[in-house]
Amino acid sequence: xxxxxxxxxxxxxxxxxxxxxxxxxxxxxxxxxxxxxxxxxxxxxxxxxxxxxxxxxxxxxxxxxxxxxxxxxxxxxxxxxxxxxxxxxxxxxxxxxxxxxxxxxxxxxxxxxxxxxxxxxxxxxxxxxxxxxxxxxxxxxxxxxxxxxxxxxxxxxxxxxxxxxxxxxxxxxxxxxxxxxxxxxxxxxxxxxxxxxxxxxxxxxxxxxxxxxxxxxxxxxxxxxxxxxxxxxxxxxxxxxxxxxxxxxxxxxxxxxxxxxxxxxxxxxxxxxxxxxxxxxxxxxxxxxxxxxxxxxxxxxxxxxxxxxxxxxxxxxxxxxxxxxxxxxxxxxxxxxxxxxxxxxxxxxxxxxxxxxxxxxxxxxxxxxxxxxxxxxxxxxxxxxxxxxxxxxxxxxxxxxxxxxxxxx
Amino acid sequence: xxxxxxxxxxxxxxxxxxxxxxxxxxxxxxxxxxxxxxxxxxxxxxxxxxxxxxxxxxxxxxxxxxxxxxxxxxxxxxxxxxxxxxxxxxxxxxxxxxxxxxxxxxxxxxxxxxxxxxxxxxxxxxxxxxxxxxxxxxxxxxxxxxxxxxxxxxxxxxxxxxxxxxxxxxxxxxxxxxxxxxxxxxxxxxxxxxxxxxxxxxxxxxxxxxxxxxxxxxxxxxxxxxxxxxxxxxxxxxxxxxxxxxxxxxxx
Numbered sequence: 207x208x209x210x211x212x213x214x215x216x217x218x219x220x221x222x223x224x225x226x227x228x229x230x231x232x233x234x235x236x237x238x239x240x241x242x243x244x245x246x247x248x249x250x251x252x253x254x255x256x257x258x259x260x261x262x263x264x265x266x267x268x269x270x271x272x273x274x275x276x277x278x279x280x281x282x283x284x285x286x287x288x289x290x291x292x293x294x295x296x297x298x299x300x301x302x303x304x305x306x307x308x309x310x311x312x313x314x315x316x317x318x319x320x321x322x323x324x325x326x327x328x329x330x331x332x333x334x335x336x337x338x339x340x341x342x343x344x345x346x347x348x349x350x351x352x353x354x355x356x357x358x359x360x361x362x363x364x365x366x367x368x369x370x371x372x373x374x375x376x377x378x379x380x381x382x383x384x385x386x387x388x389x390x391x392x393x394x395x396x397x398x399x400x401x402x403x404x405x406x407x408x409x410x411x412x413x414x415x416x417x418x419x420x421x422x423x424x425x426x427x428x429x430x431x432x433x434x435x436x437x438x439x440x441x442x443x444x445x446x447x448x449x450x451x452x453x454x455x456x457x458x459x460x461x462x463x464x465x466x467x468x469x470x471x472x473x474x475x476x477x478x479x480x481x482x483x484x485x486x487x488x489x490x491x492x493x494x495x496x497x498x499x500x501x502x503x504x505x506x507x508x509x510x511x512x513x514x515x516x517x518x519x520x521x522x523x524x525x526x527x528x529x530x531x532x533x534x535x536x537x538x539x540x541x542x543x544x545x546x547x548x549x550x551x552x553x554x555x556x557x558x559x560x561x562x563x564x565x566x567x568x569x570x571x572x573x574x575x576x577x578x579x580x581x582x583x584x585x586x587x588x589x590x591x592x593x594x595x596x597x598x599x600x601x602x603x604x605x606x607x608x609x610x611x612x613x614x615x
Numbered sequence: 616x617x618x619x620x621x622x623x624x625x626x627x628x629x630x631x632x633x634x635x636x637x638x639x640x641x642x643x644x645x646x647x648x649x650x651x652x653x654x655x656x657x658x659x660x661x662x663x664x665x666x667x668x669x670x671x672x673x674x675x676x677x678x679x680x681x682x683x684x685x686x687x688x689x690x691x692x693x694x695x696x697x698x699x700x701x702x703x704x705x706x707x708x709x710x711x712x713x714x715x716x717x718x719x720x721x722x723x724x725x726x727x728x729x730x731x732x733x734x735x736x737x738x739x740x741x742x743x744x745x746x747x748x749x750x751x752x753x754x755x756x757x758x759x760x761x762x763x764x765x766x767x768x769x770x771x772x773x774x775x776x777x778x779x780x781x782x783x784x785x786x787x788x789x790x791x792x793x794x795x796x797x798x799x800x801x802x803x804x805x806x807x808x809x810x811x812x813x814x815x816x817x818x819x820x821x822x823x824x825x826x827x828x829x830x831x832x833x834x835x836x837x838x839x840x841x842x843x844x845x846x847x848x849x850x851x852x853x854x855x856x857x858x859x860x861x862x863x864x865x866x867x
Contacts, residue, residue, distance in 0.1 A: 335668035
């Protein structure tokens with residue numbers, strides 16, 4: 207078995223961060239935040255890197271990786287994560303709450319380099335007014351190169367809005383403008399929109415459904431054993447990865463989510479001065495079963511109320527749809543597999559194929575999931591990828607559960 | 616960072632659904648039929664290059680039309696207005712013209728009360744007891760002032776050229792022109808341009824004007840029901856020892 211190779215270069219110099227000194231490299235991203243981050247820990251027992259003022263905030267670091275695989279396979283192509291900038295350097299003992307001690311005299315120990323995508327530091331800060339569809343505004347902004355770097359890979363789905371409302375970018379970064387003034391009022395196919403940069407540097411403005419519709423490149427299965435041998439398919443076109451570690455949370459945001467099933471909206475359209483009281487039943491990004499009891503949802507008239515004064519009707523309705531985006535996290539599973547950023551990054555899909563309590567039966571969790579968060583990290587000298595998988599509803603149910611009792615969306 | 620040092624926490628977040636007060640400069644007045652104003656919120660929009668996309672907001676109160684000097688006509692001296700708007704400026708209204716703030720120690724941007732009172736007193740329309748502290752000025756510019764004495768209910772509408780409408784408890788005074796009352800209106804040789812004024816009290820109406828023109832098919836003076844005997848003639852008429860002279864300053 208070949209282990210993955212992960213290396214970091216400081217300001218383009220391949221020799222500057224010796225692999226032998228690197229204790230770990232961690233890269234993380236999420237569809238809910240604007241840009242990814244990373245952390246490199248260098249073993250520096252004598253304080254050599256610190257005394258040389260080895261890295262400074264603002265410096266460029268490139269992280270490149272080559273996935274592992276079976277010995278017989280040919281070398282995987284080198285994959286480069288998005289460019290990163292140093293935003294700080296520390297060691298573990300710096301906080302008053304930290305119990306880790308450093309080497310007296312040299313301030314040696316772990317030399318941790320904190321990294322962020324350049325968009326966190328570099329932005330076009332100029333003020334502008336835009337009147338266009340949200341997707342066109344975002345495209346115009348991210349296609350610009352007046353910030354010291356350019357996005358090379360941009361995926362933008364067309365938004366539903368008419369583009370009749372002027373948006374003002376005033377004293378704010380591009381990322382902040384998009385997240386604060388565009389995203390709340392932008393829907394795609396009448397579903398919530400997400401704007402983020404993935405670990406490889408690609409920019410996305412997408413809906414959950416459009417991301418979910420992508421074909422997975424990877425299937426996650428239980429580690430090979432005789433008991434689950436039937437799950438493994440030697441002819442599979444997907445890369446099959448053993449599951450090392452997993453966790454799940456159903457209803458982590460349940461108290462926010464339950465209100466979306468039958469929400470009532472109070473809106474006074476600022477253009478027409480007409481007041482609306484709209485009953486808005488939940489429209490899921492993908493259909494299926496929630497674990498809500500059917501009778502509960504059927505028997506209650508309203509689960510939550512939202513009031514939007516002063517907004518244009520179009521903005522208010524889209525704001526409500528984006529508030530419903532939390533429903534896409536109704537079911538969440540985290541899985542840890544071999545290092546696989548070449549197979550899945552945030553905004554892509556993966557197939558979950560685990561066994562049920564009886565190993566011959568499918569688990570109700572099985573199926574396609576969206577990668578909502580990702581962390582590629584090193585532990586005990588090995589590199590892994592941990593994915594946070596999300597979906598709003600389930601296709602399958604355990605055979606002993608009566609589907610009639612569950613609220614289907 | 617403590618909140619008070621965080622610039623963003625000092626401002627209302629862009630997502631607030633609450634109207635905030637902003638100061639803005641008038642950019643332009645749209646064409647007739649559109650009573651809104653195009654404004655530039657200050658300082659937020661001071662350098663926005665897309666001038667056509669600057670907000671166009673209606674008056675805050677229905678029935679009002681707010682105007683002022685615009686950037687389009689005079690870039691440096693455009694008037695400021697108060698606006699109520701959402702923090703992302705997607706919705707907003709113009710409340711009215713904005714005043715200046717000159718600090719705690721002085722305030723130079725006050726109306727000229729002293730000259731105003733002297734002018735009114737010369738025309739006999741206010742008493743010496745009129746008190747600055749009683750005058751509620753509703754609107755004033757260099758050329759116009761409109762105010763009410765909130766104690767007496769007296770109303771004043773005055774233009775800088777001397778025109779005025781004054782409605783006091785005991786009289787109503789209408790005037791056109793700035794001539795001094797010591798030089799009578801009917802004096803063609805007065806050193807200042809003539810003026811016309813009507814002073815109306817419970818007991819009399821006095822009219823001062825260089826030329827009083829009455830156009831009516833019938834004029835009634837008094838209540839005796841008698842007709843005035845007269846003759847229209849360009850020259851004196853001699854009759855029964857008396858000579859009737861024509862009044863050359865009264866024409867019919």
